[in-house]
Amino acid sequence: MNYFDLPKIDLHCHIDGSIRPQTIIDLAQQQNISLPTDNPQQIKSHLIAPETCTNLDEYLQRFALPVAVMQTAEAIERITFEVFEDAAQENVKYLEVRFGPLLHLEQGLNLDQIIGSVVKGMKRAEQQYDIHGGIILSLLRHMPKDRINEVIDAGAQYLNKGVVAFDLAGSELAGFCYEFIPYAQYALEKGFKVTIHAGEQGVGQNVFDAIQLLGAERVGHGIHITGHAKAYQLVKQNHVGLEACPSSNMQTKAVTDLANHPLKHFYLDHLPVTINTDNRTVSNTTMTEEVTKVMQQFELSREDYFKIYRNSVESAFTSKEVKQHLLKFDEQPQQIAC
Numbered sequence: 032m033n034y035f036d037l038p039k040i041d042l043h044c045h046i047d048g049s050i051r052p053q054t055i056i057d058l059a060q061q062q063n064i065s066l067p068t069d070n071p072q073q074i075k076s077h078l079i080a081p082e083t084c085t086n087l088d089e090y091l092q093r094f095a096l097p098v099a100v101m102q103t104a105e106a107i108e109r110i111t112f113e114v115f116e117d118a119a120q121e122n123v124k125y126l127e128v129r130f131g132p133l134l135h136l137e138q139g140l141n142l143d144q145i146i147g148s149v150v151k152g153m154k155r156a157e158q159q160y161d162i163h164g165g166i167i168l169s170l171l172r173h174m175p176k177d178r179i180n181e182v183i184d185a186g187a188q189y190l191n192k193g194v195v196a197f198d199l200a201g202s203e204l205a206g207f208c209y210e211f212i213p214y215a216q217y218a219l220e221k222g223f224k225v226t227i228h229a230g231e232q233g234v235g236q237n238v239f240d241a242i243q244l245l246g247a248e249r250v251g252h253g254i255h256i257t258g259h260a261k262a263y264q265l266v267k268q269n270h271v272g273l274e275a276c277p278s279s280n281m282q283t284k285a286v287t288d289l290a291n292h293p294l295k296h297f298y299l300d301h302l303p304v305t306i307n308t309d310n311r312t313v314s315n316t317t318m319t320e321e322v323t324k325v326m327q328q329f330e331l332s333r334e335d336y337f338k339i340y341r342n343s344v345e346s347a348f349t350s351k352e353v354k355q356h357l358l359k360f361d362e363q364p365q366q367i368a369c
C-alpha cells in the first residue's frame with residue numbers, strides 16, 4: 032500500500048510542536064537567541080521527546096525552544112505556513128492546527144497580532160497548496176486564568192475567518208474540568224467549537240467531564256475511556272470524535288506500546304476514532320508515518336482506512352462545502368452525514 036499517496040486528515044497538530052529544526056536555527060539567528068547548537072540534526076534530537084520520557088509532563092518540556100522563537104508576527108506566520116506546507120506535501124488535505132496564544136506574548140505582541148499571524152500563515156498555505164485548514168486556540172491548564180476570556184474575545188474576531196475551536200492542553204490532573212466551566216461556556220456562547228485534551232494521562236472521568244461540563248464535541252487522545260464505562264458510553268452515545276495520536280501516546284506512556292493502543296477496539300466498536308500527529312517534530316512523525324504504523328499494526332485494509340478518514344471528515348470543525356470536498360478523495364463515497 033502506498034501510504035504517502037493516501038489522502039489524509041490531521042485534526043490534532045500543535046504548531047509549536049511541529050516546527051522545522053532549520054527554522055528554529057534561522058529564527059534564533061535573526062532574533063539573537065542562543066541555541067545549544069547550530070546543527071539541525073542536533074537541534075532535532077533536542078526537540079524530540081526521548082525514549083526515556085516517562086510521562087506527559089516530561090514530553091511538554093520539549094516545547095520551550097520552539098516557543099522561544101515564536102515571539103514575532105513574522106516567525107509565527109512562517110511556522111504556521113511551514114506546518115501546512117509539510118502536511119500538504121504528504122497529501123494531507125485538511126489540517127486543524129492548534130497553539131497557545133498566551134505563550135507568544137513575551138516580546139510585546141498582542142493577542143490579535145498573534146492569532147492574526149496564524150490565520151495569515153494558514154491562508155497563504157491554503158492559496159498555494161491543495162489543503163484546507165482550521166485553527167484551534169489552546170489554553171494551558173497550568174497558566175493563570177485571568178486572560179482566557181481575552182483570548183476568546185480576540186479569537187472570536189477570526190471565527191469564520193480561520194479560527195474554529197477552543198481547547199485545553201498541558202499537564203492533565205484529575206477533575207480539571209470544573210475550574211474551566213465558565214470559560215468553555217463563554218467560548219461556546221461566542222460560537223467556538225470545543226475539543227479538550229482529556230483521558231491522556233490515566234483519567235477516564237476527565238473525558239466524561241469534558242463532554243458533560245465543557246461541551247466537548249471532540250476529545251484529544253481520550254485513551255483512558257477504556258476502563259471507565261460511563262465515559263466510554265458517553266463518547267459512543269454523543270458520537271464524540273476521538274483524536275488518537277499514536278506516536279505521542281507511546282512517548283507520554285499513555286500506552287505501553289502500539290499493540291496496546293485502544294484505537295482498533297474503538298474502531299471495531301464504531302466509535303468515531305481518527306488518526307493524528309499531535310506534534311510532527313516533538314513526536315518525530317508525519318501523517319504518513321502515523322497511518323502506516325496504525326494500518327500495519329492492526330492489519331487494516333484500505334476500506335478500513337477510508338472509514339477512519341470519514342470519521343475525520345465528520346468530526347472536522349469545518350463547513351459542509353469543505354467536508355463535501357474532502358469526501359471527493361474517499362474511495363467509497365457515501366452520503367454526507369453532517
Ligand SMILES: O=c1[nH]cnc2c1ncn2[C@H]1C[C@H](O)[C@@H](CO)O1
Nearest residue numbers: 045047094129130131169200201228
Ligand atoms: O499531547 C499533548 N497534551 C497536552 N498538551 C500538549 C500536548 N502536545 C502539546 N501540548 C501543549 C504544549 C504546547 O506548548 C501547547 C500549545 O500548542 O500545547
Ligand SMILES: [Zn+2]
Nearest residue numbers: 045228251309
Ligand atoms: Zn495535543
